[in-house]
Amino acid sequence: MLEGDACPLTEPEDLVAKVEALKAEQARLKQKRRENAKELRNAERRKKRLKKRARQLSDQDLVAVLKMRRTAAAGAAAAAPPPPATCDAEQPGLPPGSSSSSSASATTPLADAEQDQVVPQVPVADAQVDD
Helix, strand or coil: CCCCCCCHHHCHHHHHHHHHHHHHHHHHHHHHHHHHHHHHHHHHHHHHHHHHHHHHCCHHHHHHHHHHHHHHHHHHHHHCCCCCCCCHHHCCCCCCCCCCCCCCCCCCHHHHHHHCCCCCCCCHHHCCCCC
16 A cells, blocks of 8 residues: 555544444443343243242132233223224215224124133143243
């Protein structure tokens, strides 16, 4: 290379700035890796605690928990505001007064079946829990 041809990255200021930027990026990634490892470790510990507690519950207790969840979900759904109503004019191609979905029933047959679902009783000795 000739004396007048200097690479712009070989300037001492540019190299120092680039090295500092790379060190800062490395430190940020190292911190992020520590945070991710901590989150993973905590999640695994939580999972282990929950499994230990679940093993101590009877079938009736588990059914009661599921019922409480269903009740809480139904309460949250009832408290949520209904979705905005659509106007027939917003649905091009449909004659006035018609709708793209039937409004004969507010619930679906599947939703009704889920509410009446019976949880089978499983003997505790046969239940398998992964550790």
